[in-house]
Amino acid sequence: MTVKSDIEIAREAKMKPISQVGEKIAVPGDALLNYGPYKAKISAEFINSVKDRPDGKLILVTAISPTPAGEGKTTTTVGLGDGLNRIGKKAMSCLREPSLGPCFGVKGGAAGGGYAQVVPMEDINLHFTGDFHAITSANNLLAAMIDNHIYWGNKLGLDERRITWRRVIDMNDRALRSIVNSLGGVSNGFPRQDGFDITVASEVMAILCLASDLKDLQRRLGNIVVGYTRDKKAVLARDLKADGAMTVLLKDALMPNLVQTLENNPVFIHGGPFANIAHGCNSVLATKTALKLADYVVTEAGFGADLGAEKFLDIKCRMAGLKPDAAVIVTTVRAMKMHGGVAKNDLKGENVAAVAKGCENLKRHIENMRKFGLPPVVAINQFITDTDAEIDAVREAAESVGAKAFLCSHWANGGAGIEDLARYVAELADSGQADFKPLYPDDMPLWDKMNTIATEIYRASGITASASVKAQFKDLQDAGYGHLPICVAKTQYSFSTDPNLRGAPTGHEVPVREVILAAGAEFIVAVAGDIMRMPGLPSVPSAEAIRLNDQGHIENLS
CATH class of the missing domain: 3.10.410.10 (Formyltetrahydrofolate synthetase, domain 3)
Known part of the structure; x- marks a missing residue:
């Protein structure tokens, strides 16, 4: 049997005009700022007009600790949104935007997979609506103003050895991790050591995703610490008078982006901070707006629950006043085998003992979600190599710590393959079992x-x-x-x-x-431990295979 690639499936999608997708969540046409026929931004005026409506139910999708075998968290988030709509619920999903670095590196895009995708897939995984370019420009404007301030006399007394602000680019480029800038003589400024991070690691990205409106965005941008004086006094972006221009560059980027799933259900894709060096969640503005427009909002947090979910709950929810109603923990039989000690090349053979051993990781994530007062449920993202005995081992492990586990085939069957989980999640969210609380109080040292x-x-x-x-x-x-x-x-x-x-x-x-x-x-x-704010490309990057075919279609983008 020939399995179609994600991009082939996406290319066959019968997309609806974005205005019709907006109608599903009662967004009028005049509230959409269209970027072509299939993607649009939601206007700030409309967002303000719905802020007093009651909130829908918020469902967090997280996962076990990631493995090279893959878990499918984004795919499950998209599939669950489709599944909820299939069972008659008014639902939508909220995702992060993909970074070009992983797309051309090794990890690939972040638009879901199989028949649980958001479209237009190529646009979303590449330049989309230009949000990341705006963030890159705002970050680098501040960097340019720092060096310009020093060039013209350095009235603020910035110590060039204590400048903390770095430039960014949305690409994996290890050669830029540590550089020396301003070489070439007096007219080019004062040479100093500098470096680049990837755009998704920029504090500007984190700020955009946590800001509640344009006023809050400018306040936060102004508070950025760019460096210190010789007597260790902090110098802020506001001191350089950079916050106003940075806000201007980001004014459109702050508005959430509306797209659709393969089943034509609404999705907000907005912002994309890394989850292992930033807080790893889509924007507060997108999530809070979605809660005013849908009865159930499914959102994800990056990587495993120990990183993404913890930050979603302790940072994003704390700041935004969000209270999730349920947590879905995504796992696969393959990932459980890897956590149980099986090598990636040996995953196809049945190994129930390894699955059971690896499920200790799953059980810990289930227990951790309860520490935040959230009722957890497990989604087993199905692969064709999974055996009944292995699936039963995952179910038994989840049930041993009081959580239900559902086998989900959304990758192959779209929303129809996740209806059982959707029904249970809706019941769980409506049950009132959730009693969300952060892990620690604000006033703890x-x-x-x-x-x-x-x-x-x-x-x-x-x-x-x-x-x-x-x-x-x-x-x-x-x-x-x-x-x-x-x-x-x-x-x-x-x-x-x-x-x-x-x-x-x-x-x-x-x-x-x-x-x-x-x-x-x-x-x-x-x-x-060791962590990189600027990844490098692998020995054989995905970029080597990405190309246009004779019909002008993109190939090998995933």
């Missing part, structure tokens, strides 16, 4: 917040840090930032900081090697 995440979510024995890092914690606490939440930057592949330590390790230490203030985003980044 920063060090204790980080230690709480490590011990409660990662099941570590505690955190460790050098004297200088401990001093960073104290300095931020003393400077009045102690009320901010912690955003942990660590590997997504393990509860620990060792990406090779799969399953459900306990008793490990979490070494914090750096603490970074994101004053505009209003969280503290704690870097644990």
Whole structure:
């Protein structure tokens, strides 16, 4: 049997004009800013007009710790939205925008897969509505204004050794991680060490996704700390008078993007901060607007529940006043086998014992969701190689800690393949079982917040840090930032900081090697272990196979 590729399936989609998709959630045509016939932004005026409506139910889709075998979290988020609509519910999904770096690197796009996709897939995975370009421009305008300020006399007294703001580009390019700029003589400025991050790691991206409106966006942009003086006084973007122009560049990007699934159901795709170095969720504005327009809103948080879901709940929900009603944890038999010690090349053969062993990872994520007061349910994303015995092992593991598990075939069958889960999720969301609470209070000291995440979510024995890092914690606490939440930057592949330590390790230490203030985003980044803010391309990047065919169609974009 020949299996069609994602892009082939997407290309055969019978899309409806975006105005008809908007009608499903009562968005009038004059509230749509069209980017061609199949994608549009929702106007700020319309968003303001619905803000007093009651909220629908919010359903979080998260996952087990990721493996190279793949889990299908975005695919499940899209499929569940379709499934809810199929059973007669007024539902929509909220997703992040894909980054060009993974698209041309190794991970691929983020538009779902199989028959649970959002379209137009090629547009979404490439330039879309230009949001990432706007974020890149705003970030780099601030960088240019920093160097320009120094060139023209440096009235603020910025210490060139203590400039913390870096340039960004939405591409995997390891050669840009560490550079020296302003070479070439006096007319080019003062040479200094600099570097690039990928756009999705920019604080501007995090700010856009947490801002409630344009006024809040400019306030947050103004609060960005770009560096320090020789006496360690913080210099802000507002001090450089950069916040106004940055807001102008981002005014359209702040509006959520409306697209559709293969089944013509509405989806907001907006923003895309990395989940292992930022908070990994789509925008607050998209989620809050969706809750005014639909009875059920399905959204995802990046990577596994220990990273994405924890940040969704402790950062995004805390700041936006959101209260989720249920949590769906996505897993696969293949991923459970990998967590149970099976190599990727050996996943096709049945191995019930390895599945059962790997399910310790799943069970921990289920237990963790309950710590936030959320009732969890498990979605088993089906692969054709799964056996009945392996599927039963996953079900038994979930039930052993009090959670139901549903086999879902949305990749192959769209919304029809996830109806059972959809019915249960709707019942769960309507049941009132959820009693959401963040993991820690605002007034807990920063060090204790980080230690709480490590011990409660990662099941570590505690955190460790050098004297200088401990001093960073104290300095931020003393400077009045102690009320901010912690955003942990660590590997997504393990509860620990060792990406090779799969399953459900306990008793490990979490070494914090750096603490970074994101004053505009209003969280503290704690870097644990080794993590890259600028990825590199693999030895054979996906870009080598992406091309236009003789008909002018894109091939091998996934």
